[in-house]
Amino acid sequence: METSSNLSNAGCQVTVVPEEACQAVIGRKQAFEAVEAVFASMASGSARNFPVVREAIGHADALYGFKSGFDRAGMVLGVKSGGYWPGNTRKGLTNHQSTVVLFDPDTGRLSALVGGNYLTAVRTAAASAVSIAHLARKDARVLGMVGAGHQSTFQLRAALEQRNFDQVVGWNRDPENLARLAAVCEEQGIPFEAVSLPDLAARSDVIITITSAFEPLLMSEWVKPGTHIACMGTDTKGKQEVDPMLYARAEIFTDEVAQATSIGESQHAAATGILAPERIIAIGDVINGKHPGRRADQDITLFDGTGVGLQDLAVASMAVKLAGAEGLVERFVL
Template sequence: MKFGQEFKVGNMIYLTESQTAQLISHNLAYQAVREAFIAAISDKTRLFPVVNATGTEADSIFSLKAACAESIVGWKTGSYWPNNTALGKHCHGTTIFLLEPADGSLSAIVEASQVNAYRTAAADAVAVDCLARQSATTLAIFGTGHQAEYEVMAVSAVREIKTVLVVGRSIARTEAFVGKLIKKGILAQSADAQSACERADIVITATTSTSPLFKAEWIKSGTHISAMGADKKGKNELPTELYRYARLFCDYSTQSVVIGEFQHTRDTPITDIGHVLTGQKSGRTSANEITIFDSSGIAIQDLIVAKKLIELSQENSL
């Protein structure tokens, strides 16, 4: 099999994890997610409630996210099996399934565990590109896990980031992550939550926290915040006091207020970012505004990413 060439069973396409890991890039993910945010506000797109479930192993969970658009139908299943670490396997897994819109037959299976990290980070990059000040140069990242590196790299592609401040619970993991970023040519250093917030132009939270990571008064005027961690009930990364004087944006408001960061706000206007991307609503209107973007992760992102990966695979196999 040539690089990028898909495996077929009948008319069904199958892309393996190793293939999609080679095909994905921050640029492909950015373009796919931007298209997805615009598609999400179309009256021809339907996004269905997320199903979160548990596996038989302790603390294992999996989710199903489905969508139907004008020319694409399918769902993404994501899993988290924490005991896989002891087995030498990845804890997170992602697979995307596409159906033929005309007859409902299975048209593609796309393994996308690493792709999912790019796709999630791309949502952050699109939001930063749309909402953060052009002059933003200092980035604070809360979290030192697998996703954090992708967030930093994706945002660094849309803003000239000069300094990355890393805030983590574990000193050892924080220093290890700082070292990894430095090896990539990024000027990074560890910081406590307060100093990171007070210095940052952009704040990213990429954790599994169930309580606020910092205080509202630490955030300076003009800051953009991307809350990337909340994707089920009970998760909470931001102080709700921020909502009184910040402008709120998200990937899909119907979902955000149920399982996203904005499940903790009431009666505060929330703008789907697709409306900003199409010019229907305003994004940042002044240099002093605080903007917040919540990414709970929507299925149409996954479907469009999968479609682009299949197209790229077919191009590479010519």
């Protein structure tokens, strides 16, 4: 026998957007627009991320967690659940695994389940691309890539669209993986060279770090004036990609200040007193015109891309709309 509660919740229609549909409708342009817009909403106060839960589960060396939030401007409410399984590559799977769950902001009812693996990669690349678009020197010509894992090719393709780069240099702990980056550069007609980390820093005008390191890879004294650095790999307490002393030389920007100092690259400089939290500027303030961003060509700018839940919700919501219009979704009644 149905209770009144069961009757009141009957007929909840849920849209399912599989990974293949996300790839079909969300490209770099769509992801860039969605992420730039949500960063602007965050800075204006109309969108808020909720506290992140991210923990080692004690099995398969995996990190697992939840990122959630609400964008009042876009009327998007939801959560991304997932994490990082380092052994997945050996199984023919992507190391990052996630699903985005969207809810109706007016009722709290489940509205959509969206594959999050591709969207995580494309939205992370979009965030660094947004930082390059707003903070890198206009005459930047050499792009440095630190890391050549699964997400690196997404980062590379998105970055190449932001400036007229004429060379890419790369480093990876396992040099054979640099073939991924070399293949993209060959496709784009841009020279690629594998180099040491000091050489990469000395030559690059823009550097993207996209690793799972727990120690500094990029040292402050290697980085030349005028460089823009997008730190995209650190999203958990303890992870680290750059020398904290670099924070004494650079102007610091991020997606979300509180998250940057707790689980982002900025956690280390903040903990040692090198970085005062008030020095960190939300990238949304630059997008909205409240902060000038780069002030001089000789400035070093650093973007701490911690990866906020609202990025995932923004691209997932767009995927629901676009895939639905193309008839690429499945629907069921819960």
